[in-house]
Amino acid sequence: xxxxLDQTRFSESIYKPTMxxxxxxxxxxxxxxxxxxxxxxxxxxxxxxxxxxKVSVLGVGEAPISISSSPSRTRQTFELAIRKxxxxxxxxxxxxxxxxxxxxxxxxxxxxxxxxxxxNLLFIAGGCGIAPLRSLINQVLDDRGSYGHMQILxxxxxxxxxxxxxxLHEWENREDVELLLSMEKADIxxxxxxxxxxxxxxxxxxLDPRNTxxxxxxxxxxxKPTIAQVRNKGIIEGNIWxxxxxxxxxxxxxxxHCQINHIYVCRQGPAFQYQHVKDLQEAM
Amino acid sequence: xxxxxxxxxxxxxxxxxxxxxxxxxxxxxxxxxxxxxxxIETADDLTLEYNQSVIPPKKYLVPQRxxxxxxxxxxxxxxxxxxxxxxxxxGVHTCDLHAIKLLDLIFSKGFTDxxxxxxxxxxxxxxxxxxxxxxxxxxxxxxxxxxxxxxAYDLHIIDMGSDYFIQIGTERGEALFTGYDGVFTATExxxxxxxxxxxxxxxxxxxxxxxxxxxxxxxxxxxYHSDHxxxxxxxxxxxxxxxxxxxxxxxxxxxxxxxxxxxxxxxVRSWDSCQIDSFALVAGGxxxxxxxxxxxxxxxxxxxxxxxxxxxxxxxxxxxxxxxACLVDITPIKTFNELYRRQQQQPEEVEA
Ligand SMILES: Cc1cc2nc3c(=O)[nH]c(=O)nc-3n(C[C@H](O)[C@H](O)[C@H](O)COP(=O)(O)OP(=O)(O)OC[C@H]3O[C@@H](n4cnc5c(N)ncnc54)[C@H](O)[C@@H]3O)c2cc1C
Ligand code: SF4
Ligand code: SF4
Ligand code: FES
Numbered sequence: 001x002x003x004x005l006d007q008t009r010f011s012e013s014i015y016k017p018t019m020x021x022x023x024x025x026x027x028x029x030x031x032x033x034x035x036x037x038x039x040x041x042x043x044x045x046x047x048x049x050x051x052x053x054k055v056s057v058l059g060v061g062e063a064p065i066s067i068s069s070s071p072s073r074t075r076q077t078f079e080l081a082i083r084k085x086x087x088x089x090x091x092x093x094x095x096x097x098x099x100x101x102x103x104x105x106x107x108x109x110x111x112x113x114x115x116x117x118x119x120n121l122l123f124i125a126g127g128c129g130i131a132p133l134r135s136l137i138n139q140v141l142d143d144r145g146s147y148g149h150m151q152i153l154x155x156x157x158x159x160x161x162x163x164x165x166x167x168l169h170e171w172e173n174r175e176d177v178e179l180l181l182s183m184e185k186a187d188i189x190x191x192x193x194x195x196x197x198x199x200x201x202x203x204x205x206x207l208d209p210r211n212t213x214x215x216x217x218x219x220x221x222x223x224k225p226t227i228a229q230v231r232n233k234g235i236i237e238g239n240i241w242x243x244x245x246x247x248x249x250x251x252x253x254x255x256x257h258c259q260i261n262h263i264y265v266c267r268q269g270p271a272f273q274y275q276h277v278k279d280l281q282e283a284m
Numbered sequence: 285x286x287x288x289x290x291x292x293x294x295x296x297x298x299x300x301x302x303x304x305x306x307x308x309x310x311x312x313x314x315x316x317x318x319x320x321x322x323x324i325e326t327a328d329d330l331t332l333e334y335n336q337s338v339i340p341p342k343k344y345l346v347p348q349r350x351x352x353x354x355x356x357x358x359x360x361x362x363x364x365x366x367x368x369x370x371x372x373x374x375g376v377h378t379c380d381l382h383a384i385k386l387l388d389l390i391f392s393k394g395f396t397d398x399x400x401x402x403x404x405x406x407x408x409x410x411x412x413x414x415x416x417x418x419x420x421x422x423x424x425x426x427x428x429x430x431x432x433x434x435x436a437y438d439l440h441i442i443d444m445g446s447d448y449f450i451q452i453g454t455e456r457g458e459a460l461f462t463g464y465d466g467v468f469t470a471t472e473x474x475x476x477x478x479x480x481x482x483x484x485x486x487x488x489x490x491x492x493x494x495x496x497x498x499x500x501x502x503x504x505x506x507x508y509h510s511d512h513x514x515x516x517x518x519x520x521x522x523x524x525x526x527x528x529x530x531x532x533x534x535x536x537x538x539x540x541x542x543x544x545x546x547x548x549x550x551x552v553r554s555w556d557s558c559q560i561d562s563f564a565l566v567a568g569g570x571x572x573x574x575x576x577x578x579x580x581x582x583x584x585x586x587x588x589x590x591x592x593x594x595x596x597x598x599x600x601x602x603x604x605x606x607x608x609a610c611l612v613d614i615t616p617i618k619t620f621n622e623l624y625r626r627q628q629q630q631p632e633e634v635e636a
Contacts, residue, residue: 013364014395015352015538016550059357059542059549085567100359154562156438207384220570248564249538249556252395256558259582260572267394281508282582 003046004039004053004279014252017102018043019054023077025097028163032064032128033082033093034068045078047071048110049135050243050271055080056102057095061088064248064266067106068131070138074106081131103203107251111136111241111271117277119213120148122205122235124226126155126198126218130163132243133217144176151178151205152182155198155218159188180204198222202229209234217243223284227274240274244283250257286452288470288478293304293447295466297327302464303372305407311374312337321373328560332375335418336603340531341376343381345403349554352538356548365550366402374461375412379422379601382429383438383531384409388436389595390534392549399553408456411440415481416488421604423617425486426493429601442478449478492617495624500598504588505622508581516619519612524557526606526614527583532591532599533557558582570580584619 007018022169024036039045045053047067057060069079084093092101113136123139125133142149152171156162162181171177172190179192186195194200198218214230216223223242230240246258246265258265263278277283291299304325310317312334319334321341330561355362376384391400411432417424424430432440438457442449446547449470452458461467470478495503527533537556542549556563558581564572573579600616607615 009395011364012366013352013398014463015399015553016362016364017353019359019362056540056551058355058359058362058462061540061542062538062551088305089567102362110537219568245566246572247564252397252533253393254395254397254536254554255538255556257556257563258563259586259590261585262593282578 002043004043004103005046005106007043014104015019015250016214017054017062017104019100020103022095022099022101023098025095028081029161032081032131032163033084033199035080035082035092035101036077037080037103039103044075045106047074047078047106049139050110050117050132051106051108051114052132052270053103053105054107054248054253055082055088055092056104057088057091058102061086062102062104062249062250064107066132066135067272068134070135070142072139072142078259081128081134083128094108099193104251108266108270109268113139116140116213117146118148119211119239120208122207122212122214123149123151123154124153124155124198124216124230126213126222126226127161128163129217129219129222130154130156133215134164136166136215141171141174141177148211149178149207150176151180151182151207152203153182153198153205155182155201155222158183158185162188174185178205196225197225199225199229205233207233207235209236213239213241215241215243220245220284227284235277237278242272242274242277243270244272244277245270286458288452288474289450289461290474291450291472292470293467296448296549298466299461299464300324300327300330300374303460307372309372309374311342324374330375332412334375335514336377336422336605336608338605339529340380340535340563340603340605341373341382341409342380342387344373344528345384345387345400345408345534346534346555347403349552351550351552352398354548354550357542357546364398366399367406368402370406370408372408372410373489374410375441376409376437377412377418377603378432379414379424379427379429379603380531381409381432381440382427382597382601383603385433385436386532386591386595386597386599386601387534389597390591393595408438408460409436410457411437411453413440413442413482413485415443415485417489417490418602419608421607421615421617423492423602423604425602426491427598427600427602428497430485430489431482442481444474444477444481449474449481467546469601487632493624494621497598499624500585500620501589501592503620503623503627504585506627508585510623510626512622512626513577513581513621516580516614520559520576520580520614522559522561522576522579523611524559525609525611525629527559528555529605529609531603531605532587534579558586580614584616587616588620 068081181193249255253267391397437453440451587599
């Protein structure tokens with residue numbers, strides 16, 4: 001067996017994708033679909049939650065997409081939640097199960113789960129940020145005894161924009177998960193749903209700031225106000241983790257597109273410890 | 285290092301003909317009053333006393349457009365493409381040699397870029413010592429790039445009047461004389477003449493920066509919040525010419541192209557520019573470097589600080605091409621000097 005990373009790195013070219021088959025496609029929302037991708041025989045995906053792959057349709061182009069399945073549930077198949085926003089993602093949405101896509105990666109640095117063990121976890125997602133965060137959540141659920149209390153705050157525009165509804169219900173029903181939703185338009189019957197932004201959920205949660213790790217993934221506008229709320233709870237900068245989205249062409253630290261000041265998001269990120277990026281003007 | 289060679293100028297055309305038998309030879313050629321690197325047929329095609337070429341010889345290692353992979357659209361065949369043409373690049377100025385040294389570091393760091401490596405493997409580089417400074421925009425002396433860096437060339441040529449002194453950088457460079465008998469091994473007096481030629485040259489190379497090259501990374505770091513970026517942005521056209529002509533710029537775009545038959549296609553990389561407003565734009569319309577001021581700052585920070593931090597080499601080699609190319613006269617000499625002037629004006633921080 002070869003890992004996809006070795007396959008990508010040691011093939012003739014780091015730009016040459018491995019062709020993989022889409023084996024299942026499920027609608028998540030009107031704009032988001034979950035693709036289950038199967039690697040060819042003998043190749044497996046070895047990743048950290050928070051890492052991404054470059055996905056391509058030959059003849060159309062390539063885009064960075066977070067791995068949405070957790071390492072604990074990933075081997076030869078893995079999942080990608082993809083929002084239709086443009087050329088490539090539009091073509092991906094038109095594909096049927098059985099179609100082939102190119103995959104390179106996994107690239108970048110994910111979240112260091114080993115450092116999170118024994119800690120309480122505060123996971124905060126805005127919009128599509130739930131796609132990469134789901135990889136962390138399921139990793140924790142599959143190794144539940146290794147971690148402390150888990151709180152999930154998920155902000156969405158409306159009920160129709162919620163992704164992974166079945167899983168949300170499962171999490172909601174678990175004793176060992178505290179899930180809170182916020183919606184700009186709270187048009188859903190849900191035990192704990194607040195009208196507003198994800199930042200409006202903070203007054204409702206209690207946590208032990210000394211032993212809590214906060215992970216925030218969402219659109220660019222979400223970071224500053226959310227970090228302020230997390231800091232307000234007493235969580236120190238070193239325990240706040242983020243993930244950044246940037247334009248990415250190569251994924252391997254060459255093309256220059258993903259730079260935040262001197263940092264290459266594709267290599268040093270997309271997951272970052274807040275204290276390492278807070279002083280970078282181009283970060284948030 | 286191998287002992288140097290002496291090539292009499294009378295034997296030079298014959299040696300070029302000899303090289304042409306095994307290689308494509310490219311070098312500086314005069315064209316419409318400017319110099320461009322292009323293929324040469326005979327030694328007569330070369331202009332060796334040239335001011336900076338419009339586009340640096342970097343184009344033979346990082347072409348403006350390059351096919352990375354070719355494929356059948358149905359995915360049944362995906363093949364990486366590599367440069368296979370054995371080329372001798374003749375007459376590379378010392379600043380451009382420094383730029384190649386920097387590109388070597390960048391394309392091998394972390395993930396090895398095999399396409400760059402293939403170009404490098406197939407391209408033999410013959411440096412040419414500059415004995416006078418190029419134009420008024422060149423500041424190689426200030427940047428410490430007016431002498432050849434050893435790791436970048438296969439051979440390096442110094443014009444000593446009646447003959448050429450040729451330093452050997454690599455075995456494959458030396459092999460360019462295998463089977464050619466018009467060349468001699470340099471002797472003590474030849475080394476003395478060569479050193480005389482080099483020491484004479486410095487009087488023709490003025491320092492054009494007020495700041496020392498070793499101070500540039502810190503100068504940039506301290507100038508991050510300078511008002512000067514906005515002043516540059518006020519006149520900058522965001523045309524990207526400065527980055528297109530730069531020997532150390534290598535940022536690229538990757539796009540797919542489909543053949544008219546709709547059965548095959550290729551993935552192509554081409555030069556890109558951080559000065560173009562869409563460079564850091566993502567889907568959803570968020571632009572992480574929206575203003576021209578932020579983009580000019582990024583360009584100079586990258587040259588003066590980020591690349592130094594990443595590779596140990598300052599990312600500008602002082603060739604001056606960007607200054608010549610810029611329609612509104614934004615130049616690195618003026619920019620570095622202005623940032624330095626402002627830094628010097630600031631009251632010294634008093635030690636507690
Ligand atoms: C680390 C990372 C993880 C991501 N994870 C996901 C995910 O899990 N699900 C998801 O739906 N989306 C994700 N994205 C965003 C996704 O990459 C973009 O939506 C996608 O590139 C848009 O491509 P397009 O051709 O459909 O859009 P278009 O708007 O047509 O794109 C035009 C051009 O811009 C480039 N481009 C636009 N936005 C981006 C971007 N954000 N990053 C890189 N290139 C861009 C495209 O490559 C294309 O060349 C992620 C982005 C990053 C950087
Ligand atoms: S920034 Fe300008 S002077 Fe410096 S290497 Fe590039 S083109 Fe030459
Ligand atoms: S060449 Fe001059 S005008 Fe054009 S982008 Fe560069 S600095 Fe701006
Ligand atoms: S995506 Fe190319 S350098 Fe990061």
